[in-house]
Amino acid sequence: MAKVVVVTSGKGGVGKTTSTAALGAALAQIGQHVVIIDFDVGLRNLDLVMGAERRVVYDFINVTQGVAKLTQALIRDKRLDKLALLPASQTRDKDALTEDGVLGVITALRKMFDWVICDSPAGIERGATLAMRFADEAIIVTNPEVSSVRDSDRIIGILDAKTIRAERGERVKKHLLITRYDQARAARGEMLTIDDVLEILSTPLLGIVPESQEVLRASNLGSPVTLNNPDSGPARAYYDAARRLMGEDIEMTVPTDKQGFLGKLFGRRAA
Amino acid sequence: MNLFNLFKRRSSAPVARDRLQILLAHERTNRGPSDLLYILREEILATVGRHVEIDPDRVTVQMDRGDKVSILEVDIEIPNITRATSGGSRKRRVASAAHRTA
Numbered sequence: 001m002a003k004v005v006v007v008t009s010g011k012g013g014v015g016k017t018t019s020t021a022a023l024g025a026a027l028a029q030i031g032q033h034v035v036i037i038d039f040d041v042g043l044r045n046l047d048l049v050m051g052a053e054r055r056v057v058y059d060f061i062n063v064t065q066g067v068a069k070l071t072q073a074l075i076r077d078k079r080l081d082k083l084a085l086l087p088a089s090q091t092r093d094k095d096a097l098t099e100d101g102v103l104g105v106i107t108a109l110r111k112m113f114d115w116v117i118c119d120s121p122a123g124i125e126r127g128a129t130l131a132m133r134f135a136d137e138a139i140i141v142t143n144p145e146v147s148s149v150r151d152s153d154r155i156i157g158i159l160d161a162k163t164i165r166a167e168r169g170e171r172v173k174k175h176l177l178i179t180r181y182d183q184a185r186a187a188r189g190e191m192l193t194i195d196d197v198l199e200i201l202s203t204p205l206l207g208i209v210p211e212s213q214e215v216l217r218a219s220n221l222g223s224p225v226t227l228n229n230p231d232s233g234p235a236r237a238y239y240d241a242a243r244r245l246m247g248e249d250i251e252m253t254v255p256t257d258k259q260g261f262l263g264k265l266f267g268r269r270a271a
Numbered sequence: 272m273n274l275f276n277l278f279k280r281r282s283s284a285p286v287a288r289d290r291l292q293i294l295l296a297h298e299r300t301n302r303g304p305s306d307l308l309y310i311l312r313e314e315i316l317a318t319v320g321r322h323v324e325i326d327p328d329r330v331t332v333q334m335d336r337g338d339k340v341s342i343l344e345v346d347i348e349i350p351n352i353t354r355a356t357s358g359g360s361r362k363r364r365v366a367s368a369a370h371r372t373a
Contacts, residue, residue: 192284192288
């Protein structure tokens with residue numbers, strides 16, 4: 001039976017979609033069957049980050065409304081045969097997604113995959129609450145910055161109150177994923193440190209993704225950073241995070257981009 | 272002094288951490304309808320409103336959330352009934368409530 005994981009944050013622009021794509025690909029690369037779902041109705045982007053934007057025929061809402069079969073709407077990744085994507089609808093009707101519709105799709109996907117990863121939209125509106133509604137586990141993506149930390153705290157409160165698990169008296173297992181971390185700036189007292197964020201949010205740490213040019217380069221190319229440059233700092237951080245999700249005990253580090261001697265001399269090649 | 276400041280830039284991260292800790296301590300206790308200050312405000316206004324007609328435009332509610340103590344200030348303007356003929360109104364502080372949180 002699959003695990004349903006929501007990738008959430010409250011605040012926008014902190015790296016939910018990047019993290020969904022990177023973790024989904026990392027899990028598929030280590031042999032897991034993974035489906036990633038875009039819950040951002042009206043503003044879908046996971047398809048673009050995955051490089052599948054030209055292959056979208058049917059979407060999530062087409063499936064919940066019976067216009068398309070689930071298997072027709074799922075887009076198999078061309079690079080990883082164990083990875084699939086369910087794109088969001090571009091409709092402007094925010095109420096098109098219903099709780100029953102989401103439950104039906106997630107129940108079916110649970111039988112087909114090992115991991116169902118839900119990419120939540122920003123905010124705390126319908127799309128965000130539906131993305132977390134059926135989750136077994138939650139990844140809270142946080143930047144070491146005041147507004148992001150505050151919103152994460154809010155989202156943690158909602159995860160503990162408004163999910164099916166919470167209503168049954170069970171717990172959604174929560175993981176904190178700190179992204180855009182700059183160790184040098186934190187050391188200089190210019191950025192909240194990992195310990196600061198952990199102390200404030202008191203949630204177990206899943207990984208530390210360093211600030212890196214590789215993230216933008218990967219999204220420019222429509223490829224998860226774990227596939228596009230597996231040796232880069234963010235890719236290694238996401239691989240470690242994926243293994244921790246699998247239950248492995250891996251030492252926590254802040255992987256950095258390695259730059260060779262020639263790279264330093266001539267600068268980075270253009271993507 | 273200026274020269275000194277040039278070389279010693281103050282760290283901003285500890286400020287961020289402290290601000291967040293104070294803010295979140297409040298937001299966590301004040302989540303939902305259990306917000307004591309919110310309840311006080313509503314009940315004070317309702318109580319006064321039972322006896323005097325309150326003009327909503329002439330009510331100021333201020334909240335000052337501190338580290339250890341929060342202050343709720345409710346200023347309600349009520350028509351001065353005894354001197355109603357003079358048409359004046361007097362501003363009265365009806366209630367101040369301090370809410371100790373720590």
